[in-house]
Amino acid sequence: MYERTDKRRIYQLIEMYLSEKIDEAAFCRDFVPSYDTELDYDTLTEEEHTAFSGLGKVASRFSEFSEDIKKYPGTYFTKEELKNTIIETKEKLKKHFEELENNGNIDGV
Numbered sequence: 001m002y003e004r005t006d007k008r009r010i011y012q013l014i015e016m017y018l019s020e021k022i023d024e025a026a027f028c029r030d031f032v033p034s035y036d037t038e039l040d041y042d043t044l045t046e047e048e049h050t051a052f053s054g055l056g057k058v059a060s061r062f063s064e065f066s067e068d069i070k071k072y073p074g075t076y077f078t079k080e081e082l083k084n085t086i087i088e089t090k091e092k093l094k095k096h097f098e099e100l101e102n103n104g105n106i107d108g109v
Helices: 008-018 024-038 046-059 066-071 079-092 094-102
Strands: none
Touching: 008 024, 008 079, 008 094, 024 046, 024 079, 046 079, 079 094
């Protein structure tokens, strides 16, 4: 995997999740610190920043526990909501994914 400061790590995580190599909890455990605290934002395009920021809001409030969802409606996101947001993020950044894949820059997937 790429370092957490490298935006390609975020792309890898999305690919790994969508190919079912990691689950929701693993995705969020890695995505949140990578995006929120360690990623070099200066390397992101505006399109990437907007897409990753939206994904970050969902990933940081994901809960795999139905009790959390029921007890605190509107606070946490479900597996389905996370998955849909990941898919939407990939669609928004389709040209970036294609460039990375064509250049062999998404390792470990």
